[in-house]
Amino acid sequence: xxxxxxxxxxxxxxxxxxxxxxxxxxxxxxxxxxxxxxxxxxxxxxxxxxxxxxxxxxxxxxxxxxxxxxxxxxxxxxxxxxxxxxxxxxxxxxxxxxxxxxxxxxxxxxxx
Amino acid sequence: xxxxxxxxxxxxxxxxxxxxxxxxxxxxxxxxxxxxxxxxxxxxxxxxxxxxxxxxxxxxxxxxxxxxxxxxxxxxxxxxxxxxxxxxxxxxxxxxxxxxxxxxxxxxxx
Numbered sequence: 001x002x003x004x005x006x007x008x009x010x011x012x013x014x015x016x017x018x019x020x021x022x023x024x025x026x027x028x029x030x031x032x033x034x035x036x037x038x039x040x041x042x043x044x045x046x047x048x049x050x051x052x053x054x055x056x057x058x059x060x061x062x063x064x065x066x067x068x069x070x071x072x073x074x075x076x077x078x079x080x081x082x083x084x085x086x087x088x089x090x091x092x093x094x095x096x097x098x099x100x101x102x103x104x105x106x107x108x109x110x111x112x
Numbered sequence: 113x114x115x116x117x118x119x120x121x122x123x124x125x126x127x128x129x130x131x132x133x134x135x136x137x138x139x140x141x142x143x144x145x146x147x148x149x150x151x152x153x154x155x156x157x158x159x160x161x162x163x164x165x166x167x168x169x170x171x172x173x174x175x176x177x178x179x180x181x182x183x184x185x186x187x188x189x190x191x192x193x194x195x196x197x198x199x200x201x202x203x204x205x206x207x208x209x210x211x212x213x214x215x216x217x218x219x220x221x222x
Contacts, residue, residue, distance in 0.1 A: 031208065033209065040121070040214060041214060042118075042212040042215050043156075043198065043212040044212070045211070058209065090155070090156065100158040101146075101210050102158075103155045103156040103157075105155045
Protein backbone atom coordinates (compact mmCIF):
# COMPACT_ATOMS: atom_id res chain seq x y z
CA UNK A 1 0.00 0.00 0.00
CA UNK A 2 2.05 2.92 -1.34
CA UNK A 3 -0.44 5.70 -0.56
CA UNK A 4 0.68 8.53 -2.82
CA UNK A 5 3.37 7.91 -5.44
CA UNK A 6 5.14 10.66 -7.35
CA UNK A 7 7.40 10.31 -10.35
CA UNK A 8 10.07 11.31 -11.10
CA UNK A 9 11.87 12.03 -7.83
CA UNK A 10 14.42 14.34 -9.45
CA UNK A 11 14.50 16.24 -12.73
CA UNK A 12 16.69 18.86 -14.35
CA UNK A 13 15.21 20.83 -17.22
CA UNK A 14 16.51 23.51 -19.51
CA UNK A 15 14.53 26.73 -19.78
CA UNK A 16 11.73 26.27 -22.29
CA UNK A 17 11.52 22.49 -22.01
CA UNK A 18 8.30 20.80 -21.02
CA UNK A 19 7.59 17.95 -18.66
CA UNK A 20 4.82 16.23 -16.75
CA UNK A 21 4.94 15.31 -13.10
CA UNK A 22 2.92 12.24 -12.27
CA UNK A 23 0.96 11.49 -9.12
CA UNK A 24 -0.97 8.32 -8.38
CA UNK A 25 -2.88 7.28 -5.27
CA UNK A 26 -4.22 3.95 -4.10
CA UNK A 27 -6.30 5.38 -1.28
CA UNK A 28 -9.50 5.79 -3.31
CA UNK A 29 -9.93 9.43 -2.30
CA UNK A 30 -11.67 12.01 -4.40
CA UNK A 31 -9.57 15.09 -3.66
CA UNK A 32 -6.04 15.51 -5.00
CA UNK A 33 -3.68 18.49 -4.83
CA UNK A 34 -0.41 19.85 -6.20
CA UNK A 35 1.77 22.05 -4.00
CA UNK A 36 5.15 23.63 -4.51
CA UNK A 37 7.58 24.12 -1.65
CA UNK A 38 10.10 26.95 -1.70
CA UNK A 39 12.47 28.12 1.06
CA UNK A 40 10.85 30.75 3.25
CA UNK A 41 7.52 30.41 1.42
CA UNK A 42 6.13 27.22 2.89
CA UNK A 43 3.87 25.19 0.63
CA UNK A 44 1.64 26.91 -1.86
CA UNK A 45 -1.26 25.33 -3.69
CA UNK A 46 -0.89 25.20 -7.47
CA UNK A 47 -4.00 23.28 -8.54
CA UNK A 48 -6.42 20.87 -6.99
CA UNK A 49 -9.06 18.42 -8.09
CA UNK A 50 -12.07 17.89 -5.86
CA UNK A 51 -13.20 14.89 -7.87
CA UNK A 52 -12.56 13.03 -11.10
CA UNK A 53 -13.16 15.33 -14.03
CA UNK A 54 -12.83 18.60 -12.12
CA UNK A 55 -9.82 20.85 -11.56
CA UNK A 56 -9.44 24.29 -10.01
CA UNK A 57 -6.69 26.85 -9.67
CA UNK A 58 -4.94 27.38 -6.39
CA UNK A 59 -2.74 30.21 -5.21
CA UNK A 60 0.04 29.96 -7.84
CA UNK A 61 -1.32 28.35 -11.03
CA UNK A 62 0.51 30.43 -13.66
CA UNK A 63 2.81 28.38 -15.87
CA UNK A 64 1.15 25.07 -14.99
CA UNK A 65 -1.62 22.85 -16.29
CA UNK A 66 -3.16 19.77 -14.72
CA UNK A 67 -5.09 16.71 -15.78
CA UNK A 68 -7.21 14.49 -13.57
CA UNK A 69 -6.92 11.41 -15.74
CA UNK A 70 -9.04 9.21 -13.50
CA UNK A 71 -9.69 8.86 -9.80
CA UNK A 72 -6.18 7.55 -9.15
CA UNK A 73 -4.04 9.92 -11.20
CA UNK A 74 -3.46 13.68 -11.17
CA UNK A 75 -0.66 15.06 -13.35
CA UNK A 76 1.01 18.47 -13.38
CA UNK A 77 2.44 19.80 -16.63
CA UNK A 78 4.98 22.53 -17.23
CA UNK A 79 4.63 23.56 -20.88
CA UNK A 80 7.65 25.87 -21.00
CA UNK A 81 9.78 25.61 -17.89
CA UNK A 82 11.29 28.72 -16.32
CA UNK A 83 13.97 29.05 -13.62
CA UNK A 84 11.29 30.43 -11.28
CA UNK A 85 9.69 26.99 -11.36
CA UNK A 86 12.69 25.44 -9.66
CA UNK A 87 11.10 23.94 -6.59
CA UNK A 88 10.05 20.80 -4.80
CA UNK A 89 6.62 19.65 -5.90
CA UNK A 90 4.33 17.65 -3.66
CA UNK A 91 1.18 15.82 -4.53
CA UNK A 92 -1.37 15.24 -1.78
CA UNK A 93 -4.70 13.52 -1.29
CA UNK A 94 -7.42 14.22 1.21
CA UNK A 95 -7.40 11.35 3.64
CA UNK A 96 -10.85 11.27 5.16
CA UNK A 97 -9.93 8.44 7.53
CA UNK A 98 -7.42 10.73 9.23
CA UNK A 99 -9.34 13.82 8.25
CA UNK A 100 -5.96 15.03 7.10
CA UNK A 101 -3.95 15.09 3.94
CA UNK A 102 -1.41 12.48 2.84
CA UNK A 103 1.59 13.67 0.86
CA UNK A 104 3.80 12.03 -1.71
CA UNK A 105 7.57 12.02 -1.38
CA UNK A 106 8.03 14.95 -3.73
CA UNK A 107 9.69 15.79 -7.04
CA UNK A 108 12.76 17.98 -6.88
CA UNK A 109 12.82 20.03 -10.08
CA UNK A 110 15.64 22.27 -11.20
CA UNK A 111 15.26 24.51 -14.25
CA UNK A 112 18.53 25.88 -15.62
CA UNK B 113 -9.33 34.37 2.56
CA UNK B 114 -7.73 32.25 5.22
CA UNK B 115 -4.18 32.80 6.37
CA UNK B 116 -1.72 31.00 8.63
CA UNK B 117 1.14 32.80 10.34
CA UNK B 118 4.17 31.17 11.89
CA UNK B 119 6.19 34.08 13.27
CA UNK B 120 9.45 32.22 13.84
CA UNK B 121 11.54 30.97 10.91
CA UNK B 122 13.97 29.24 13.27
CA UNK B 123 13.72 28.05 16.84
CA UNK B 124 16.86 26.73 18.48
CA UNK B 125 16.73 24.98 21.86
CA UNK B 126 18.83 22.61 23.93
CA UNK B 127 17.87 19.01 24.53
CA UNK B 128 15.49 18.75 27.45
CA UNK B 129 14.21 22.31 27.15
CA UNK B 130 10.52 23.07 26.57
CA UNK B 131 9.44 23.92 23.05
CA UNK B 132 6.59 26.06 21.79
CA UNK B 133 6.09 26.62 18.07
CA UNK B 134 3.64 29.41 17.45
CA UNK B 135 0.82 29.39 14.95
CA UNK B 136 -1.88 31.97 14.42
CA UNK B 137 -4.61 31.84 11.84
CA UNK B 138 -7.20 34.11 10.34
CA UNK B 139 -10.52 32.70 9.28
CA UNK B 140 -13.98 33.78 10.28
CA UNK B 141 -15.55 30.33 10.38
CA UNK B 142 -14.59 27.04 12.04
CA UNK B 143 -11.42 25.72 10.48
CA UNK B 144 -9.59 22.45 10.85
CA UNK B 145 -6.05 22.98 12.14
CA UNK B 146 -3.13 20.67 11.58
CA UNK B 147 0.56 20.41 12.36
CA UNK B 148 2.79 18.70 9.81
CA UNK B 149 6.44 17.76 10.29
CA UNK B 150 9.07 17.36 7.60
CA UNK B 151 12.34 15.67 8.44
CA UNK B 152 15.30 16.43 6.23
CA UNK B 153 14.24 16.13 2.55
CA UNK B 154 11.40 13.77 3.33
CA UNK B 155 7.68 13.96 2.75
CA UNK B 156 5.39 15.89 5.05
CA UNK B 157 3.88 13.78 7.80
CA UNK B 158 0.78 14.59 9.77
CA UNK B 159 1.74 15.25 13.37
CA UNK B 160 -1.46 16.52 14.96
CA UNK B 161 -4.93 17.69 14.09
CA UNK B 162 -6.98 19.72 16.53
CA UNK B 163 -10.06 17.53 16.33
CA UNK B 164 -8.30 14.42 17.61
CA UNK B 165 -6.67 16.14 20.61
CA UNK B 166 -3.97 13.46 20.54
CA UNK B 167 -0.41 13.61 21.82
CA UNK B 168 2.06 12.41 19.22
CA UNK B 169 5.77 12.01 20.03
CA UNK B 170 5.13 14.09 23.14
CA UNK B 171 3.74 17.04 21.18
CA UNK B 172 0.39 18.61 21.95
CA UNK B 173 -1.52 21.52 20.47
CA UNK B 174 -4.65 23.24 21.68
CA UNK B 175 -6.92 25.29 19.51
CA UNK B 176 -7.64 28.67 21.07
CA UNK B 177 -10.45 30.21 19.08
CA UNK B 178 -10.38 33.43 21.09
CA UNK B 179 -6.76 34.06 20.23
CA UNK B 180 -7.02 32.24 16.86
CA UNK B 181 -3.95 30.24 17.76
CA UNK B 182 -2.85 26.62 17.53
CA UNK B 183 0.56 26.54 19.17
CA UNK B 184 2.57 23.31 19.23
CA UNK B 185 4.18 22.37 22.53
CA UNK B 186 6.51 19.77 23.94
CA UNK B 187 7.80 19.83 27.51
CA UNK B 188 11.20 18.25 26.84
CA UNK B 189 12.78 18.54 23.40
CA UNK B 190 14.79 15.67 21.91
CA UNK B 191 17.48 15.87 19.23
CA UNK B 192 15.33 13.76 16.91
CA UNK B 193 12.68 16.49 17.02
CA UNK B 194 14.88 18.65 14.78
CA UNK B 195 12.81 19.21 11.65
CA UNK B 196 10.66 21.72 9.80
CA UNK B 197 7.21 22.18 11.27
CA UNK B 198 4.26 23.52 9.34
CA UNK B 199 0.97 24.71 10.72
CA UNK B 200 -1.91 24.34 8.28
CA UNK B 201 -5.57 25.21 8.05
CA UNK B 202 -8.31 23.48 6.12
CA UNK B 203 -11.62 25.04 5.27
CA UNK B 204 -14.50 22.88 4.18
CA UNK B 205 -16.96 24.62 1.93
CA UNK B 206 -18.09 22.07 -0.61
CA UNK B 207 -14.46 21.24 -1.22
CA UNK B 208 -11.41 21.63 0.94
CA UNK B 209 -7.90 22.94 0.47
CA UNK B 210 -5.01 23.16 2.90
CA UNK B 211 -3.35 26.51 3.56
CA UNK B 212 0.11 26.38 5.08
CA UNK B 213 2.17 28.73 7.16
CA UNK B 214 5.73 29.36 6.04
CA UNK B 215 7.13 26.91 8.52
CA UNK B 216 9.41 26.94 11.55
CA UNK B 217 12.70 25.07 11.60
CA UNK B 218 13.29 23.51 15.02
CA UNK B 219 16.88 22.75 15.91
CA UNK B 220 17.53 20.80 19.09
CA UNK B 221 21.16 20.83 20.22
CA UNK B 222 22.72 18.30 22.58
